[in-house]
Amino acid sequence: MQINKGVINMLFISIVGLFSTVSFSQQLDPVLTELINKGLNKSQTVNIKAIEAQQAKLDQRLAKSVFIPKVTFNGSFTRLNDDITFGEDTQNLLVATQKLVIKEALQIPFNAPFPGEIPLKDTPNLQDKNILKTSVDLDWVLFSGFEATIAIKASKHKESSLKYLGMAEKDKLALKIIEAYDKLALVYASEKVLNTSEKYLDEQAFYVKKAIENGLATPIGRKKIELAQQQLAGKKLEFEHNKTLLIEVLFQLTGESRENLRMLRPELETFSLNSNSNVEKRNEIKALEEAEQATIYKSKMEKSHFIPKVAVKGHYEFIEDYLSLLDPKWYVGVGIKWNVFDGNQSNLKAQKSKLESEIYRERIEEAEEMIDLSIVKAEQTYQSTLQNSKIVEKEIELATDTYEMVNKQFKNDLASINEVLDALTNLEKANFKLQESYFDQRRAVTEMLHAKGTLKY
Structure with missing residues (x-):
């Protein structure tokens, strides 16, 4: 029984056809985009950053509320041991x-x-022994020495920093989901190769069976085929395990039901990337810059403690009968509070905040250096995967021709069954390597786009 060369060539074309070249700038697979959105909505880390940003926004409102008049109603009853006369x-x-x-x-x-x-x-009496009082107090800060104004600015930068940290967490989560999705695509592509290998082995088993019946082969050949089939069954079991694990990973990351995830059939695609694409500032850098500004304003706020504060104070008594002869029914006053010396605490706190801002500046420079390095590494990895794909394609051509030649020789008793199985194994490995090459290429592209701050999802 002869295996047609056209069948093998069609197999190669069908496998390569899975990896049509598209631009990463285009939209991702809609199914993958939906999974990413579900993952972002589910992520506790992303939600915590959003809540922390809301807290920073409330801090701004708290700082603004310093200038809103505070009105307090009071009520009390006091009984003295005797009248004061x-x-x-x-x-x-x-x-x-x-x-x-x-x-x-x-x-x-x-x-x-x-x-x-x-x-x-x-x-x-100067004061009756029974005292019933109901009153209202007014406290109104007219000038806080710029402390509240600076606190508002610091809170705004803190809010922005937390928002950028949330966006950075979204990028990290999107990368995890994309990687798990691509791994699942790699597993399914591997399944197709395994199914094709199984078809070849079944054809070889049929041929060996006929050959044994006609005295052209020994039972040893059949046992070798059976061993190869068992090894293939082991690979299929590994495929099932990998698929189950990846579905579980996607379930944990996105919250999508396992039933729907089992219905997915993702396909790998190779991506072309413009190496001259612009580099945008990463969210991590933006978060650090905003945090740096927040600490700078915090330092200024500490220094503003020495600026005089101005406030209005008012008081009104509703019940006049219980007042002493010296108590006023109402009063209004304007006061100034000037902190001249506080034991150097404000100055020390300002210096501490300034040092904190210098720490953020060092972190920014360190992060920029690491990002530049990751961009270079990702570009080199991408170029390597492109070259590797070309090499593997040649390996597949060679493995296909070798298998065809050895198969013909085996049919003509010029080669052993071991040589046929070795040629088939080499063809299978080459097909796996091609899929892995495209997977590595997609990983390099996503890592590069993430490093450049241009990853869209």
Whole structure:
């Protein structure tokens, strides 16, 4: 039984056809895009960064609220052990003064006795022992010494930093999902190669069986075919394990049901990349720059403690009857608070914040160096994968021709079954290498785009 060369060539064309060249600038597979979106919505890390950004936004509102008047209603009841009164001498003086005023009003001589029928008023208490108070207080900061204004700016930069960190986490998660999706595509592409190899082995088994029946081969040949079939079954089992594992990974990353993930049939595609594509600032760099600005404003805020603060204070008592003779019913005042010396605490805190900003500057420079290095590495890896793909394609051609030649020789008793199986194994390995080459190429492209800050999903 002769295997047609055209069948092998069609196999090669069908495998290579899986990897049609497209531009990465185009949209990703819609299914992959949907999985990425689901993963971003599910990710606890991304959600935490979003919540932290909301907290920073609330910090801005808190800083602005410093200038909003604060109104407080108060209520209290107090009982003293006794009324607070004037001393005995003071009370006698007040009574004598009251008698003089009455005598003068009645035109009674100064030295005449005071008429007993005229009642005198009791001397009021300084404070009754029962005190019931209900009041309202007003506190209004007119000028915070720029402290609140600077705090608002610091919070804005902190919010931006957290947002960029969230976007960086999204990029990392998208890379994980794309890699798992591509690995699943690689597994399914490998399955097609295994199925084709199984077809070849079945044809060889059929031929060996006929050859044994006609005395042209020994049972040893059949056992070798059976061994090759068992080895292929082991590879198929490995394929099932890899598929199950990748489906579980995608399930954990995206939250998509396992049933839907099992229905996916992703295909690998090789990507062309413009090596002169622009480099955009990475989200990690933007996050560090915003954090640096936030610490700079924090340092300025610490220094603003020495600027005078101006505030308005107001108070109003609703119940006048329980006030002491010295308590006002209401008052309004403007005050200035000027922190002249605080034990050098503000200065030390400002220096600490400044050093923190210098740390962020060092991290920015370090990250930029690492990104530049990763771009160079990714470009070199991409070029290597392109060259490797060309080499593997030649290997497939050679392995195909070799298998055809050895198969013909075997049919004519010029080659052993071992040589046929070795040629078939080489063809299978070459096909695997091609798929792995395209997988590596996609990895290099995504890593390069991520390094350049141009990864879109």
